[in-house]
Amino acid sequence: MKLKQLISWVLLCGLMLSSLTVSALANGSSVGGGSLAPTADDFYVERGASIRTEAPYGIRFTVNVSSTYKNMLENAGYTVTYGALIAPTEKVEAATAFTKEALGNGGYVDSSDKPFLWSAEDVDGKWQYRVALVGIPENWSSYALDFSGIGYLTLSKQGEADKTYYTAYSKADHSRSVADVACRAYEKGIDKTAVTSVLNAGKAYFTATKAKTVKSSPSTTQDIYENLTALSHKAYLTALVKDGYTLYTDNTLGNNVYSTFTKGTEIRTVLWMPNEDELRVMSETTATTSLPALKAGSYEKLYDSTELLQLGLNAQQGVYSGMGYVFRLHDGSFIVIDGGYSNHVGHNCDSGNTDSGNAEQLFEVLAHLAPDPQRITIAAWIFTHGHYDHLGAFVRFSELYADQVTVEQFIYNRPTNEVCSNLGGDGEEERWNATETAIATQYTGAKTVTAHPGQVIYARNAKITVLYTHDLHALCQDVSDYDSKLYNAEAETENKELDTSTVYRYSQYNNTSLVFTVEADGIKTLFPADSSRDTGAILLALYDASVLKSDIMQVAHHGVQQTADNIYSTVAPTYVLWPLSTGERSKPLPGTDDFDFIQCVKASWKGGINSYFFENGTLKSTVYLANDDINMLTLKNGTVTHTFYEDKAAFLASNENTTAYGDIYLSAPQSWFE
Amino acid sequence: MKKTYITPDLTYVNLMNEDILTTSVTDVDIVLEAPENWFGQ
Numbered sequence: 001m002k003l004k005q006l007i008s009w010v011l012l013c014g015l016m017l018s019s020l021t022v023s024a025l026a027n028g029s030s031v032g033g034g035s036l037a038p039t040a041d042d043f044y045v046e047r048g049a050s051i052r053t054e055a056p057y058g059i060r061f062t063v064n065v066s067s068t069y070k071n072m073l074e075n076a077g078y079t080v081t082y083g084a085l086i087a088p089t090e091k092v093e094a095a096t097a098f099t100k101e102a103l104g105n106g107g108y109v110d111s112s113d114k115p116f117l118w119s120a121e122d123v124d125g126k127w128q129y130r131v132a133l134v135g136i137p138e139n140w141s142s143y144a145l146d147f148s149g150i151g152y153l154t155l156s157k158q159g160e161a162d163k164t165y166y167t168a169y170s171k172a173d174h175s176r177s178v179a180d181v182a183c184r185a186y187e188k189g190i191d192k193t194a195v196t197s198v199l200n201a202g203k204a205y206f207t208a209t210k211a212k213t214v215k216s217s218p219s220t221t222q223d224i225y226e227n228l229t230a231l232s233h234k235a236y237l238t239a240l241v242k243d244g245y246t247l248y249t250d251n252t253l254g255n256n257v258y259s260t261f262t263k264g265t266e267i268r269t270v271l272w273m274p275n276e277d278e279l280r281v282m283s284e285t286t287a288t289t290s291l292p293a294l295k296a297g298s299y300e301k302l303y304d305s306t307e308l309l310q311l312g313l314n315a316q317q318g319v320y321s322g323m324g325y326v327f328r329l330h331d332g333s334f335i336v337i338d339g340g341y342s343n344h345v346g347h348n349c350d351s352g353n354t355d356s357g358n359a360e361q362l363f364e365v366l367a368h369l370a371p372d373p374q375r376i377t378i379a380a381w382i383f384t385h386g387h388y389d390h391l392g393a394f395v396r397f398s399e400l401y402a403d404q405v406t407v408e409q410f411i412y413n414r415p416t417n418e419v420c421s422n423l424g425g426d427g428e429e430e431r432w433n434a435t436e437t438a439i440a441t442q443y444t445g446a447k448t449v450t451a452h453p454g455q456v457i458y459a460r461n462a463k464i465t466v467l468y469t470h471d472l473h474a475l476c477q478d479v480s481d482y483d484s485k486l487y488n489a490e491a492e493t494e495n496k497e498l499d500t501s502t503v504y505r506y507s508q509y510n511n512t513s514l515v516f517t518v519e520a521d522g523i524k525t526l527f528p529a530d531s532s533r534d535t536g537a538i539l540l541a542l543y544d545a546s547v548l549k550s551d552i553m554q555v556a557h558h559g560v561q562q563t564a565d566n567i568y569s570t571v572a573p574t575y576v577l578w579p580l581s582t583g584e585r586s587k588p589l590p591g592t593d594d595f596d597f598i599q600c601v602k603a604s605w606k607g608g609i610n611s612y613f614f615e616n617g618t619l620k621s622t623v624y625l626a627n628d629d630i631n632m633l634t635l636k637n638g639t640v641t642h643t644f645y646e647d648k649a650a651f652l653a654s655n656e657n658t659t660a661y662g663d664i665y666l667s668a669p670q671s672w673f674e
Numbered sequence: 675m676k677k678t679y680i681t682p683d684l685t686y687v688n689l690m691n692e693d694i695l696t697t698s699v700t701d702v703d704i705v706l707e708a709p710e711n712w713f714g715q
Contacts, residue, residue: 052703060703084704088712109706119702132703135710142713 036078036155037165042069045084045151045167049176051185057194058134059178061086061149062119063167065127079156083111084131089146089175098150098169109133136178140205143182143198144234148175172252179234183241202238205231208279214474215418219288219450222471225279233257233272233279240268249294251454253467254547258454260291267291269452271471273542282452282471290409290447296458299331302371305636306330306461306520307656308552311340311365312628312648314357315581321558322389322626323529323579324362327518329460332371333379333408335518336362337527342392359396361648365630366405368652376405379459382451383412383435384529385513386428395434402442409447410439411457411464415512419474428509451514461520467547468515468531472538510557511535517550522638526550526571530557536564545570551640552633554579559613568612575633575640576612576623632656 046062063084073080085100087108095102100110111131120128131149136142151167182198211226225232237259241247245261245268252258257272265287271280311324322341326334340358367373383391414432439448449457452471457464513529526548528535536556539548553573556563558580613623622642624631630645645651 056705058705058708086706106709106711109708111704111706114704114706117702117704130703132705133708134705135708137713145713 036073036076036163038065038069038153038167040168042066043151043153043165043167045149045169045174047173048184049147049149049181051178051181051194052132052134053185053190053192053194055194056134058132058136059147059176059181060130060132061174062128062130063149063151065153067122067125067127070127073155077157081112081154081156082116082129082151083153084129084149084151085110086131086133086147086149089148089171092148092169092175093171098148099152099166138197138201140179140201140231140235143178143201144231146175146177146180150174177234179238183238183247186241187246196242199238199242202235203242206235206239208232208236212474215416216282216471216474217414217416217450219284220413220452220471221283222474223281223283224474225281228277228279230274233270233274236279236281237261237270240270248291249456251456251465253454253465254543256454256542258452260455262286262291269454271453276541280471284450289450292409292449292455292457294458296460299333299460301330302332303328303330305634306523307369308525308633308635309365309369310577310579310624310626310629310631310633311358311361312630313341313579313581313626314361315626315628317357319358319389320581321579322358322392323384323554323558324358324393325527325554325577326362326365326369327462327520328369329379329462329520331460332369333377333460334366334369335459335462335464336366336378336381338382338384338390338529339393339397341389342396343388344392344396358393359400362393362397363401363404364648364652368654369656374404378405378407379409379462380457380464381407381410382464382514382516383410384527385510386414386432386435387509387530388427388431390529391431391435395431395438398438398442402438407443407446408459409449409457410443411449411451411514413451413469413471413512413514415470419470420509420512426509451516463519464516465519466514466516467543468513468535468539470512472542473511473534508532515539521635523552523635523640524550525552525554526573527554528556528563528567529554531563531567532557533564536567540564540566540570545572551575552577553612555613559609565609568609573612574622575642576620577626577631578613578623579626581625581627 043065044063046064050060050062052058052060061084063082065082070080085098085103085108087098087103091103091107092098095107100108111129117129118127119130120126133147136145148169148171150169153165155163155165178198179202182195185195186199208225208227210223212224214222214224216222225236237247240261243263245263245266248260248262248267250257250259255274257270259270259272261268261270265285267284267286267289269282269284271278271282273280307326307328309326309328311326313319313322319341323338324340325337327337328334339362342358344359366376366378370376381394383394385391414436439446449455451466451469453466453469455464455466457466510530510532511534513531513535515526515528515531515535518525518527528539531539548567548570550571550573552575553568553571555576555578556567559578613619619625624642624644628647630648630651632643632645632651634641634643645654
């Protein structure tokens with residue numbers, strides 16, 4: 001049994017049995033059968049573990065029993081035997097369940113072998129006992145070994161078969177190593193021998209060497225290590241703690257562990273990717289980047305759904321590609337992704353166009369959707385990369401509307417020429433400079449978060465998870481090899497109308513795209529931005545469907561010269577957003593003859609991509625092209641509803657700004673506050 | 675007219691958050707000895 005399935009099963013059973021227990025007590029009937037099962041509040045192992053700082057040293061788990069539940073059992077005439085098991089986490093994960101029977105003799109230690117002790121008796125409505133594992137050898141491989149704890153109770157009564165119930169178990173909550181706990185204890189100021197000897201062992205163990213140091217963004221220096229073992233990662237984290245750093249947050253995605261530490265103004269982000277045998281450490285300071293908040297704050301709920309809009313591109317004015325997405329969140333604030341096309345700054349394509357109206361469109365859409373158009377709040381503005389059809393609209397937007405919106409945080413990762421050798425070829429540096437100037441001068445209250453893989457960023461009811469930034473592409477030679485293999489394998493079965501040199505020419509800067517998911521109202525949306533094939537290769541190397549599977553997916557790089565086809569079958573999206581204009585309104589690429597993007601996509605990429613775009617040669621009904629349209633997906637209770645507007649005018653004529661709860665907003669005149 | 679104020683319950687993994695660090699009292703621990711064969715050489 002997979003561990004996640006087991007946990008879900010236990011939780012489900014707990015919920016079902018919980019209602020039975022409450023019911024039996026409420027009507028005063030005698031208890032029996034399933035109603036005896038404890039709920040997750042009645043009987044549980046506390047999250048985490050502690051360390052015994054007096055000899056014999058060891059790791060300790062704490063079990064809680066609610067007084068109400070304990071009394072109920074005793075009043076019902078049961079004799080209750082309480083206990084706990086501790087086992088190596090590796091054995092727990094290999095077993096079908098975390099029970100004595102499943103682990104077998106030698107797979108666990110059991111508190112029933114020792115006299116029972118309560119460590120707290122009816123304090124704050126609960127009883128408590130603690131079980132410590134000692135005899136752990138004093139070496140790093142033992143300190144780094146993960147152990148799991150679980151509680152159990154057995155009910156005995158004359159004439160009835162004994163019943164045993166276990167506490168719910170999850171690896172995240174109930175598995176720790178001595179090293180984990182020693183680090184947390186040291187951060188709290190506990191520097192007793194039992195703690196410091198563990199930290200010293202970790203620091204001594206870490207003998208990996210720096211293979212490269214890369215300035216991967218203007219604010220980030222990245223160290224890439226080599227000569228690693230499976231125990232190096234935990235040793236590095238332990239050494240950081242011994243050097244005075246404190247864990248700010250961490251996140252596990254697949255097998256990868258991403259941790260952020262702070263020490264005064266210093267920030268260290270540690271990326272551990274065991275599949276690739278890679279340890280990358282990024283150093284920054286709070287002077288140049290903000291730390292993402294660990295939780296969303298409280299807010300007023302005005303809407304019971306989240307709206308996701310794909311903005312049109314002004315195709316009729318000659319914009320053939322671009323990208324702008326807007327989420328309206330439960331309180332009427334927004335997440336904006338890119339914003340769309342403009343050649344206002346640093347653009348050398350389509351020179352006949354000025355800025356093509358994407359900035360104006362973005363503002364009009366926000367104003368139309370906001371509960372109060374005079375108070376537009378953007379909870380997070382994400383810039384995927386520096387190309388004119390993504391970042392272009394922002395500077396123009398700022399010139400026109402900065403004083404009419406509040407932006408709480410900008411999220412992006414600007415590359416340097418150490419990770420991308422063709423910087424500035426299409427005005428990207430000029431555009432980034434103008435963007436950062438606008439942020440600094442026109443949004444003075446906004447935080448700027450440098451995005452890194454593994455980050456979780458909260459915006460009201462939405463959770464943003466960063467999967468990829470160009471940090472992972474920096475000097476990643478193995479991925480380039482993988483990418484070549486990928487391309488050659490596909491080229492054998494595909495019509496090679498595209499020139500491979502063109503693929504790589506365009507792909508390099510697109511490797512600086514952020515890749516992330518946004519989860520809201522039970523729906524997960526994946527944005528690969530303009531990911532190229534290198535990025536696709538990295539994503540597939542790091543993550544499987546457990547991370548990538550999403551309900552909605554944006555088509556990478558507008559459908560051409562883009563990420564690995566296998567991404568689509570792994571993500572397996574139900575709905576596809578395609579940020580492209582096409583058909584009769586499409587315009588040729590500069591310097592080429594007429595060029596139909598859809599024909600190009602159909603001819604060039606025949607793998608998994610087509611199964612998600614086309615059905616019998618025509619677009620599926622769940623694939624939404626941008627064109628001049630506005631496609632709105634309403635996310636609610638795990639379902640998606642699509643609304644189509646043929647252009648901006650049709651959208652602005654709609655009634656989409658009505659709040660779910662019928663509030664009427666009146667704007668106070670500014671003169672009242674002067 | 676219905677309004678609700680909520681604090682979202684969003685799940686995230688954060689080792690530092692709730693680890694138990696009540697380390698001072700040890701005489702109420704139920705102490706178990708780890709088998710030697712759980713550890714490598």
